[in-house]
Amino acid sequence: VQPPSSTIQVPPDGQWYGPEAGYTLDEISGTSVEYPLSGPGSGGAVTNVQVQVRRGNDDSKCWSGDLFNEPCGGASSWLNMTLSASSWTYDTAGLWGKTDDGITYRVRLRGYDSALAADGTSDPNLEVVSVDKEKSFKVDKSTPAAMINVPNTYTVYSFTGISGTAADANSGIRKVQVAFYSETDGAWWDPATAGDFTRGTPGSDPPDDAFVDASTDTAVPVNWTVGTSSIPVMNNGQVYHIRARAMDRVGNKTAFPASTTNPPVQSSYIRIEKAAPSPNSTITSPAAGEQQHFSFTGLTTIVGTMDAGNTVQLRITDVTASPNKVWTPGGWISTTTWLAGCAPDAYVVGQSTCGFYGTANLTWNRNVTGIWPSGTNRIKVESRAASEEGSSYVLQATYGERYFVIDDNNPTASVTSPGAAYARAVTEISGQASDTDPGIITGVEITISTGITGLSSYWNGAAWQTDPFWLPVSAQDMTFDSANEPWVLSSGLPEWVDGKAYWLQRRVTDKADHVVTLPSGGSAVSFIVDTTSPTTTVQVPNDPGNPGVNSMASISGIAWDNGRNNAIYVAIRNEATSLWYSTITGFNVGGVNPAWIPVSAAYGGTLSPDATSWLFAPSGLESRLASGAKFLILARSTDVAGNMESTYVDGASSTTVLWDITAPVSYISRPSAGGSYKRLAIGQVGLGNYLEGTAYDRPDAPSLNSGVEGAKIRLSYLLDGDTYYCMNAGFSSGTYT
Incomplete structure (x- = not known):
């Protein structure tokens, strides 16, 4: 009562197949076992096995024996297989021709057994196919594509390798191969001899043994390369073909093109001309990339390489100078003078020409110790190789070139905030760093210290310590990359203590690795934190109890601050009119707030050093005073730290006088x-x-x-x-x- 169980042996699930020998699907095969194997009902046999092949996921396209047009739900979609030895097989010769490139096909098997009905007639059990017994195969009939990217010029002077890409839409790239053809010899290169072009015939695809394997990666598309050891020696003045072919995982190969292309038109089959290499020199030190900066003694040798030549010359130019200057063994000379009449390719065999001087050897190098101009200058070095033969020569077409900076100036840095000897609120420390252009500032650091000597306790960003600690600061524009860089430190500052002195040092670095500590010699810039407001006292006029005064050509007094006083301001109000005094218009300034007048020469005032005593004597003051009126006199101070007096004490910073100049x-x-x-x-x-x-x-x-x-x-x-x-x-x- 049990149906048979069938197993697909060919194809393996997910296998790719193609038309090339060794990768074809010649038949579908499998086995089928009758159940039960023992006991009641055993002893039967599998009498037939059928196969069903579906195109893709379309249940209306199963193989009918001629086409993929049979509905998969019908009996006609199941085709009988042939028993061969212990396996059941189905010949796919007709089926393969109807398969399509890139399509996946599903394969199922089902078996019939020899079971009989009760009356003895045939009543076979039919296997029901489960999904886990299905298998599929994939069809790859298309050829992969190959492309030669290098060489990318028709004229080739030398090879550093051959490279390109390869791609396949189906089974993927298995390998890439390259072959070489000589038009002169009319044959393909034989890798076995590593020297002769003897394989194949003109105009034909090279034989398999004319190809060399390329190295490939796993990228999509695949990148491939052929190293110089797998490239034949090519004669100058001769024309060669380079043929690249890719092979996919079912043996499909890139088709032989009908014709070559001449680079820069790239293809899988290119035509090139091998030419005698042009002399070439390259500067290797200073290195390429970001422009380097050196101190005056930091660059002593210029080093490079040379190909296909027998002499190398250098020309060194200071392009900061105006006009530019070129180095000569006798010193730096204006290019306007020294290079007058020099054509770009001017050359004389065996001589230094137009500022070009020979190197020490052909490795090559040139000692440049101590030749640099003073100051900070951008230098241009040019190298050129030549191949000299007797009086004739071949000169490098495009000169090697390198720019760098010789920096003979130290950078400097200043503190702009705090900007005075006393500071009220220090929320940031900022300043300016500069270097002589084209020098570049690369970093600024500061120390914050305190103590009796000022250099005994250092702030490390979190606590005070005895060892010096340099705090890195930030460029205002976030990057130190120019000759002038404003800088700031606004986080991680200590808690400032009123009346305490602090010291600052700066350390600035430029791109030439000059490191300068400012101030030098263990000294530092100091400031005192001052959060206390100054106080002011009006001494003259003095009218306690307001009996009256009849002389007030000037107002004077003293001021005090725990730091250093800076300025004094005076305001005078007529108590009868509530108007404030102006040195220009008299008592006509309204408002609740005092009309403050600075005690300065511009307003008839005089200050002592540090504003500790003061005198306010504007012209015509007494003439502005109305006899029989009281006048309120206020005075206030500001200190260097920016603290301003805001509380006025009667008899000190505030006083009232009665002005009486009328005789009894x-x-x-x-x-x-x-x-x-x-x-x-x-x-x-x-x-x-x-x-x-x-x-x-x-x-x-x-x-x-x-x-x-x-x-x-x-x-x-x-x-x-x-x-x-x-x-x-x-x-x-x-x-x-």
């Missing part, structure tokens, strides 16, 4: 004007006839005045043309004092 008036009430009195009738103590009067101060209310401080009288009489004055003890004539 007095009146005599006894004696009366023109009156006559007996001696005892006037001015006698105890008789009630004192000399009396009244005194009044001005101006009157609502203006203010300082009040009458006292009153005095002068008593005199005239006798015989002489005036006698009362001198307390009696009257006396003469001068009154």
Whole structure:
């Protein structure tokens, strides 16, 4: 009651097949076993095995025996196989011709056994095919493509190798081979002899033994190369063909092209002419790539190579100088003078010509110790090789060339922030680094130190330590790559302490590896952190209690700061009008905020060194003061660190004065004007006839005045043309004092 079980032997699952011998699918084969193998129902036999082949995933295209046009669900899609020995086979001669390139085909087998019905008639069990017993094969009938990329010129002077690419759309590249043909010999090169062109015939594809294998990689497309050891020796002046062919994994090979192409038109079959190599020189040191920088003593030898020549010359030019200068054994000379009339290819056999001088040998090298011009200069070195034979020569077509910089100047770096001896808030340390152009700054570092000597404790970005520690700073534009580089350090700074001194050193490096520490000799630039505001005192005028003053041509005082004071400002307000003073327009500046005037020469002011004492005496100040008014005088200071006084203390930075320049008036009430009195009738103590009067101060209310401080009288009489004055003890004539 069990059906047979069939197994596909050919094709292996996923196998590629092609039309080339050794890779063809000649038949489909497999085995089928009848079950059960023992016990009831055993002993039967497999009587037939059928095969079904489907094109791709299309169930309407199974093999009918003639075409892939049979629905896969019908019995007609199953074709009988032939029992051969112990295997069942199906001849694919007709099927292969109907397969398509690049298509995958599914193969299934099913078996019939010899089971009988109850009445003895044939009633075979039919195998049901499961997916796990399916297998597939793939068809690759197309040839792979090959391309020669190098040589890429028709004229070839020398070979460093032959290279190209290869690709296959189906089974993939198995190998690439190359063959060489001589038009002169009319034959292909024989790799077995490594010297003779004796294989094949003109115009024919080379025989297999004329090919050499190329090295390949696993990229897509495949890159391949043939080294110089697998390239024949070619004679100058002769024409050769190079043929590349790729072979895929089922033996398909690149077809032989109908004709060659001449590079730079590339193909798998190119035609080239081997020519005598041109003399060539290359500068190897200084190296190619990014322009190098050397100190004055950093470059002592220029080194290079030469091919196909017997002499090499160098020309060294300072292209920074204007006009340019060329080196000669006698020194640097203007190119305008030394190269006058020199054509680019000027050459004289056996002589130095137009600034070109021979090298020490043909390896080659040239000693250039100490030849460089002073300062920082961009140098151009040219090399040219020549092949001299008697009086004739062949000169290198394109000269070797290298540019570099000889830097004989040290870089420098300055600190711009903090920019004074005292600093209030140090959120960053910044500066400028520079080198003589075309020199290039490559890095800046600083130390931050403190202590009694300034160099005893160093900040490392996280803590203080005793050993010097250099902190790298950043270029403002993120990269140190020019001769002028602003720099900054804004992170990892210490917590600054008010009143404490700190020292800074800079270390700057340029591309020529000059390293300069600034300042040198163990010194450093110092600054003191100052977060305390200065204080100011107005000393003149001094009007405690406001009895009044009548002289104020100037205002003066002193100022103090724990660091260094920098500037003084004064503001004056008329308390009666609430207007502030201007040295130009007087008291006409409104507003709540003081109209501050700097104490400077421009405004009639004078400052002592460090602004510790000051005098404010603007022209015409007193003429602007209204008699009978009070005036508020404010003074404030700023220090070098930028701290500004903002609290005003009465009697110190704030004072009020009463301005009174109006004289008091007095009146005599006894004696009366023109009156006559007996001696005892006037001015006698105890008789009630004192000399009396009244005194009044001005101006009157609502203006203010300082009040009458006292009153005095002068008593005199005239006798015989002489005036006698009362001198307390009696009257006396003469001068009154």
